[in-house]
Amino acid sequence: MTDKKPLILVVDDETHILHVVSLKLRNAGYEVITAENGEEGFDQAVANHPSLIITDFQMPFMSGLEMCQRLKDDPRTTDVRALMLTARGFSLPQEALDKTNIVNVLSKPFSPKEILARVQELLGKATAPVVRRAS
Numbered sequence: 001m002t003d004k005k006p007l008i009l010v011v012d013d014e015t016h017i018l019h020v021v022s023l024k025l026r027n028a029g030y031e032v033i034t035a036e037n038g039e040e041g042f043d044q045a046v047a048n049h050p051s052l053i054i055t056d057f058q059m060p061f062m063s064g065l066e067m068c069q070r071l072k073d074d075p076r077t078t079d080v081r082a083l084m085l086t087a088r089g090f091s092l093p094q095e096a097l098d099k100t101n102i103v104n105v106l107s108k109p110f111s112p113k114e115i116l117a118r119v120q121e122l123l124g125k126a127t128a129p130v131v132r133r134a135s
Contacts (some may be wrong), residue, residue, distance in 0.1 A: 006031055007050040008032050008051060009034070009041060009045055009053045010032050011036075011038065011054070011055040011067065020058035020112055040057050042067050052082070054082070056085045057086045059070055066098060082100065082103065
């Protein structure tokens with residue numbers, strides 16, 4: 001019997017970011033699914049219950065923050081943690097983060113290596129999430 005690879009959902013409306021992040025994660029041994037907006041991301045999370053979600057903040061139809069709030073409020077996905085990608089210099093207020101399962105925030109631009117390091121850190125720790133504000 002083989003170990004199941006952690007499933008990561010990447011949600012971003014920029015195709016090149018979906019491609020680069022997905023490729024880096026797959027090459028590191030993760031299973032990856034993608035969505036191009038918050039509504040599609042929510043549906044994918046409910047259907048697939050990923051180990052982690054990496055989501056952009058600013059997207060059409062539903063922002064990453066709104067998606068994460070809905071995921072936390074839904075009993076089927078309340079335990080799914082998220083890594084939020086934001087524009088440089090943009091920070092999310094703590095009260096907004098408290099209403100979500102966002103456990104880490106990373107500013108764009110980022111390196112694929114940095115994303116991989118954050119994912120490994122987050123999936124290696126089942127408890128005590130650490131939130132880092134975007135700088």
